Amino acid sequence: MSSRAYGLSIAVLAAILFSPGCSNTLNPACGSARPAPLIGSLSPSTISFAQIQQGALLTVNGSNFVSASEVVINSTTLSATVVSSQQLNVTLTTGVISGPGSVNVSVHTPSGNSGDLGCTSGGDSSVLVLTVN
Secondary structure (H helix, E strand, C coil), X not given: CCHHHHHHHHHHHHHHHHCXXXXXXXXXXXXXXXXXXXXXXXXXXXXXXXXXXXCEEEEEEEECCCCCCEEEECCEEEECEEEECCEEEXXXXXXXXXXCEEXXXXXXXXXXXXXXXXXXXXXXXXXXXXXXX
């Protein structure tokens, strides 16, 4: 292979690996990228306001949870205890939920330091509804 062809091959490979929006599987620098969280269920899915007044534990079940993942309750971000990559726990209080009704629950994982390398990292899950009676 000529040096010119070799140089062109390296340039094409670099363009593929480090172009914005490249897939994490192609970019070796994306190894530390955080996956977007997915949620599937809440436990409990219905809770009384009296329980929240006492500080109730909510378990969020899903996947792709990491130590930086946070639970978002009606736009308020709460630190969560990561039980596993499939489960987060958070304590609900009246500081976050002020009365009965429907409460939107989601998970947010902040992006890591790989976003500037063209890697996708972190993100927001879909929203599940917690019913407070």
